[in-house]
Amino acid sequence: HLIAETSFTQSRSSLPLCPEQPPHLVGKMNIKPTITLQEVTNEESLRNLTYGGRYAPPYCQAREKTAIIIPYRDRKEHLDILVRHLHTVLQRQQLEYGIYVVEMALPTQFNRGLLVNAGFRTARGISNYTCYVIHDVDSLMTDDRNLYRCGSQPIHFMTGSTKYKDNGIPYYGFHGGVVGYTPEQYLKVNGFSNLYFGWGSEDDDLGIRVEHSGMRYVRPNDEFGKYVALPHVRDVSNQESPNSYGLVRNVPARQMEDGVETIRFKRFALEYHQLYTWLLIGVKEDE
């Protein structure tokens, strides 16, 4: 596996760098919340993939090597649509990328932060990604000028979503939905907290970590960062987190002891599927 990875990278290093502006972007796309699997599927983009849902532009060296991390459980319909949409768009963006679906094993309550931390550590062990994009499974990009590249500060890629009033974001400091970090930025904030079981506030916690680490997150052009949300109800195993309010009030005190460096998890499975790499993650209990 590692030998294959090395020779792949070496054979690409002689290619010219891809243009700063990807030439085949289409701009605004007509995406509706009712989009079907058939409508979103682009067979050619799927044929270009190598194992585990990975891709590299054939004629130029990508400017970014992006790992898409999707925390996930029990939303197969959304997942099937999102990964197909991503393959089409990310190839137009001329990225080298891999898609990682990180699923929480039952019976534990959903823990989005812990899943992302586990996904980050696994993807980092597989390849030398330069950008990690953490992506909700229900959110589809509507403008391919919203490039999934990282920057000198963490990026909050979402300027609005059909799930919120006026196709905006719920509050100014919102840091959920889709965010992008270089590995250095992600390690500097010590990733997500591992303590938020259930829905809510782990995204606010991450936003506070960014500020507390002397960084500030930025957003793309308002027009480019609009998303369409696929409809769903609150999941049974993702009820509102009972202790999130207390946790989010003491982020700086906890930040260095609770995060990607100190996560304890069990990886029950790591499989290379055609459209993505799949991980099944559980919580490691104290021995």
Ligand code: GDU
């Ligand atoms: N998720 C699953 N299965 C579940 C629960 C959650 O796959 O049973 C994943 C999905 O990727 C989903 C994400 O977690 O997109 C967030 O969960 P919800 O969609 O239920 O929550 P919201 O639509 O309210 O999302 C917002 C932000 C998220 C996150 C969340 C609070 O967009 O990034 O911060 O609030 O936990």
